[in-house]
Amino acid sequence: MANTGTSRLRWPAFLLVFALLAITIGAAIGAHRANRIQEKRLLTERASEVALILTDSFNSLQTQLSTMAAETLLNGADRHAFLSAANALAPASADFQTGLARRDASSGEIRFIVTTGGLPDAPAPVVADLLARTLGGSETGVTSAVLSDASHRSLALAETVGGTGLVIYERLPLDLSAATKALTSGKQFHELRVALYAGPRRDPQLLLLTTNGAEPQGGSVVTARAPFGADTWLVAVQATSPLAGAFAHQAYWIVLGVGLLITALVGFVVVTLLRRRDYAMELVAERTEALEDSMSELERTQEQLVRSERLAAIGELASVVGHELRNPLGVITNAHYLLRTVLERNQVDPDATRHLNTAEREVGAATLIVGDLLDYARARQPVTAPVDVGALITEIESVLPAPPEVTVTREEEPNLPFVQADRDQLRQVLLNLLSNAYEAVQANVHAGAGPNGGIVTIRTSSNDGKVSVDVVDTGIGMDDETRAQVFEPFFSKKTRGTGLGLAVTRRIVDSHGGLIRIDSEVGRGTTFTVEFPAAELAGGGVVQ
């Protein structure tokens, strides 16, 4: 009963725990995704900012070149004027070169017409490409390229001089300190790895600068365009630590941890409650059973009480009736005696004597019934002495002769010990058993069992300080129901009898500390066994 109740609750309880687990994992994944989206958004914002800052820091170079172009135009492309302007910017060196070039009308080649810093008249192919791109470009503004040899990387810039067909070229060493400083001074860029490419692609050949050591690598790189003159540069940004903060970055772990903790707690509580419920239900079942036991015990006790009270009342009634009947029985007995003397004196019809005999026999039977009633009503404590059972049985056989239908056989153990018993009471016990056995056999014969009648065997034996007497009959036998009630007072299957014989028998056996047993089968017969303690000699032996 308890288990059914619990199993009904167990699955919902486990489902609850599983649901909590699923919600926890879902929430953690959600938090992780939100964090990634947030990171990406922040990184994109940072990249735009970085692009602006870097563009800004390179703007002075554009301005410088534009200024030179404007001066050159004003001076009518005068060589000296150009040179003095170039020298004013920076002392010419291998790292800082300037030049003014134009496309030769006949050959179509672009050649420098004036240079500083040892720049050859014929430009290197990369420079020539830059100059051609500058001259051919439809848009105005500075163009750029990265020059690299074995040890140096430098930035090359070019700009047209108005509509003169001239182009100003400038090669300058990459002084990235300003840009780097701009990037590293802002606190918000500390956690960034930045690369700036002087072109629209993340091409190592175009790499101008990096912060935090290396080029951004991997999937979490965001790029932003940085317009520079007529060109488009590219900024690549990667975060070295979470931009939304360590807490936001760890949020999904926290969500997962807290969720698992809650799940575990709920699971623990659920399991505890289920166990407590189990325990409570077991306890209830146990207590219920105990209560039921007590109730049935109480009912049994009450039944016994009612029964013993009823029997006591019946006993009292039996006692009164028995005593009151003794006087009239006595008078009838006396009258019979007187009648018999009259009959004998007067020699009357012999039938009168026969009828008188009948009357006397029936008074005897009534006297026995009264005796039974009074024996039952007034329990007498046995006064015991050693009794020779064999002699007692012989005496009983003479008092109660076997009816013609019954053959009596005796099986006696030689040297049977005496029993310690109240002789009168033991006599009554054996009389009752023998008389019942005779009647059982007679009933069987009258029921048509056969003309040969039946056998009653009286068997004596001894074992371990006990003496047993079996009274075995081949009579009608008893069914289980009868056997269960046979010792009840006033229970009788016979047409005549008070139903007290076996009740008195049992009480006598009990008061001697003996035992009485029945072994019976309908149609086969009954064996009554009574067991009494053997009488002991003073020396510890057994009286035989």
Next chain:
Amino acid sequence: MSPSVLVVDDETGMRETLVDILEAAGYQVTPAEDGAVALEMARTHPYDVIVMDIRMPVLTGVEVLASLQNPPPQVVLMTGFAYEEQLEEARAHNAFAIMQKPFQVPHLLRVVAAAAAV
């Protein structure tokens, strides 16, 4: 001269049958219907044997037995039922015999004969 017997029983049937039986057996029998009458009669006449019921109105057989003067006659008490204390008291006052009703008449005659012979 035959022995004299006083028969005391409040029940007429018992009293009358006993008188007939004992007279037929050759005793001089006088009936009394209760204990008080019996005690009065015993005072004026020295009966040899008194055959008396225990349970009677006015005086019980045991009370009569206890009140008898010297030399007391032999008393045979009869009872259908008696309390253990009454039986003990009867024995204490030397009742000759206590007979349980219903008794066999020849047995009673043997007991009365024995009492008369004392």
